[in-house]
Amino acid sequence: MYNKEKLEALKAERQKWEETEIAKVLTKKPERKEKFLSTSGYEVKRLYTPEDIEDLDYSRDLSFPGEYPFTRGVQPTMYRGKLWTMRQYAGFATAEESNKRYKYLLEQGQTGLSVAFDLPTQIGYDSDHPLAEGEVGKVGVAIDSLKDMEILFDGIPLDKVSTSMTINAPAAVLLAMYIAVAEKQGVSSDKLSGTIQNDILKEYIARGTYIFPIEPSMRLITNIFEYCAKYVPKWNTISISGYHIREAGSTAVQEVAFTLADGIAYVEAAIKAGLDVDEFAPRLSFFFNAHNDLLEEVAKFRAARRLWAKIMKERFNAKDPRSMMLRFHTQTGGSTLTAQQPDNNIVRVAIQTLAAVLGGTQSLHTNSRDEALALPTEDSVRIALRTQQIVAYESGVADTIDPLAGSYYVESLTNEIEKRAAEYIAKIDEMGGAPKAIERGYIQQEIQDSAYKYQQEVERGERIVVGMNKFQIKESAPKGLLKVDPAVGELQKQKLKALKAERDNIKVQESLEALRKAAEGDDNLMPYILTAVKQYATLGEICGVLREVFGEYQQSVIL
Amino acid sequence: MNRPIRVLVAKPGLDGHDRGAKVVARAMRDAGMEVIYTGLRQTPEQIAEAAIQEDVDCVAMSILSGAHNYLFPKVVQLLKEKGGEDILVIGGGVIPEEDIPGLKEAGIAEIFTPGTPTSVTIEFIKNNIKRN
Known part of the structure; x- marks a missing residue:
């Protein structure tokens, strides 16, 4: 230049x-x-x-918003046309309770839903499974069958909202339930918009809610790609997630590298299954973290966009520009929140919000100040949402596109992060791709090393965390935290019992048997799962059949 | 008796957040302890069993999913039943202040909440394990 x-x-x-x-x-x-x-x-x-x-070439490296390599953003007008979607991840206890919270959030000006499921649901167990004891309704809503899903979205028109569901191993089942609920509302599946996380690789790496081994899991994912391309064309079929990788302790560079390496593995799997790259790639979406180092984070988002565009064009020969666009959701960094002086977290979240917006996110969840202590209260969630609204309507940063472009520091950092991430990806390629690198424990080890290094730096006082290792005060225990009623577990058990008594159990068995046969063969499993779901087969029954056919993933424990 | 302190670091329940458990485990190891990490999704039975078999001095559990009030006391109870009542049991994670008294009453010696330096946990173990 x-x-x-x-x-x-x-x-x-x-x-x-x-x-x-x-x-x-x-x-x-x-x-x-x-x-x-x-x-x-x-x-x-x-x-x-x-x-x-000095080597920066505007046309080659930055170009214009909406144009390859999308460094400056994926849409031509970005937030001048439409602000990002404000989407607070929520859900707890029963479907009834969560339905109330969703309606509250929509009334407060939230523009999309984001469903948190409890751990038994995420791992494919019904609420009456012995391993579900103590966990039902704790970190999200308990969904055992279509019945719960009907209650969860009661009175929420599914053709009007977009819904993101944080569900991975059993993503096909929850998507099928969503399609079935919509059908009952008179909404056909081609009108549905939303996202399922459906990113199993990062579950093995960092998040832990895997069920099946890698290969059948990848099959389920490509089945969903294929099914949605035909029947649910507006659905984001996967949200390839760096969020949890960062939460597990990775650096910003590792977050980009490992997420895109996972992305490469999904694209390869789908191509191998016979899909054309431009048929499914436009529906791939991403999910990143926003931490406190504002400028590094902005550079990270820009670098990720540019690197993914190059990968799709050069490695996979995508022709459709939409296949090259890295569209992403952002959540502010949960691990940056402190249990000490929790109100300080509001400020952290505000900085992280700026990072996400200056980095060009498509949607955003802002964490609440009390999340290092418990699930957030309604008051805390409102402040978190207001933080986004203040950035959107008062700060001015949404009025021009990619305002930090051209900053010597930000551009240099964008180059640096892209270069270092590409080096990691080359290394993972040499190992045979992300699934192999995960099996070897390489990615997990790299993340753990970073996490340990960070912790040591904090303990030595080399990294200051305000209120935690410096500027501490004497505090009394925070009051008014959200408590999930322990009776939720019992309530769900009773609902299950009633369901099993009133549904047509012969049809349930037939649908499960058909699913089993299909799983043993090569058919796309989505239609079979949809049939079972509509007969009110439970999540645990459906995943149970798949567990029997596919087996379960065994974690390699690395310390 | 000069053998190093043996600790079982465990993740009970379905929670997949293991950053804290692994960081603490590594710090314990660097402090000279012998550390066994169970990996994810352990039932209270599996944890108690492993603690007895591995002849540990301490069981250190981590939960961030909110299931601590059920799972922590269950492990203590099973340890007692299996003859491991001398094993020091500690816990950590996202645990509201108001739950701590109940957990201590149930036999969990100490609860370490977010922001606790690993050195504090390590000192606590050194000072509280029940052997000569």
Whole structure:
């Protein structure tokens, strides 16, 4: 972008400035630290100048919003056309309770739903399973059958809202339930919009709610890609997630690298299953974290977009520009919240919100201040939503597209993150791709090393966490936290019992047998699951059949 | 008796958040302890069984899913039944302050909430294991 002569002159001037001005200041007063290191481990320089982005080619590296390589954003007008979707992840206890919370959030101006399921649901157990004891309704809503799903969306028109569901191993079952509920509302599946997370690889890496081994899991995922391309064309069939990888302790660079490596594995699996890349790739979506290092985060989002566009174009020969667009949801960083002085978390979340918006996110969940202590109360959730609204309507950052582009630092950082992430991906390619790297424990080990390093830095006081290892105060226990009624487990058990008494159990058995046969063969399993769901077969019954056919994943324990 | 302190780090229940458990386990190991990590999704029975078989001095459990009030006391109870009543049991995770007295009454020696330095947990174990 700059001519050689001017750069040479600039270099000389900068050196002079360092040797005179800076040297003079440093003799009197050293800088706060000898080295300023980012969380990803590279050194942050004192000053960035055109020298740091001398090779930057505007058309090649940045281009225009909505144009390859999408560094500046995926839509031509970005937030000037439409603000990001404000989507708070919510759900707890029973379908009835969660339905109330969703209606409240919609009344407060939220523009999309995001369903949190409890752990038994996420792992494919009914509420009466022995392993579900103590967990029912705790981290999300308990869904055992279509009956619960009907209650969950009661009075919410599914052709009007978009719904994101954080569900992975049993994603096909919950998607089938959603389609069935919509049908009962008179909404055909081609009108449905939303997302299922459906990203099993990061479950093995970081999140832990896997059920089946890698291969059958990848089959279920490609089955969903194929089914949705035909019948649910507006649905985001996967949300390839770096969020949990970051929460598990990765750096920003690792978050990009491992997420895109997972993405590559899904694309490869779908192509191998006979799908055309441009048939399914436009429906792939991503999910990233937003942490406190504002500028590193903005650079991370921009780097991820550019790198994914190149991968889709160069590696997979995608032709449709939509296949190359990295569209993503963001959630602010849960692991950055402190249990100490929880109101400080509001400020952290505000910074992270800025990072996500300046990075061009398509939708955003802001965490609540009390989430290091318990599930958030209604008051806390409202403040979190208001934080997004203040950034959207008052800060001005949504009025022009990608406003940090051209910053010497941000552009240099964008290059750096892309380069380092690409190096990781090359390494994973050498191992045979993400599934193999996961089996070997490589990705998990890299993340754990970063997590441990971070913890040590905090404990040595090299990283300051305000209110936690510095600026502490004496605090009394916080009051008014949300408590999930322990009776929820019993309630769900009773509902299950009643359901099993009133449904047509012969038809349930038939549908489950048909599913079993299909699972043993090569058919797309979606239609079989949909049939079983409509007969009110439970989630546990459906996953139980698949467990018998597919077996279960055995975690490799790495310390 | 000079053998190193043996600790079983365990993840009871269905919770998949194991960053904390692994970081603590590694810090214990760096502090000279012998650490066995169970991996995810352990039932209270499996944890108690492993603790007895591995002859540990301490069981350190982590839960972030809210199921602690059920799962922690269950492990203590099973340890007692299996003759492991001398084993020190501690817990950590996202645990509301108001739940802590009940858990202590149920036999969990200490609860470490978010922000606790690993050194505090390690000191606690050194000072409280019940052997010579």
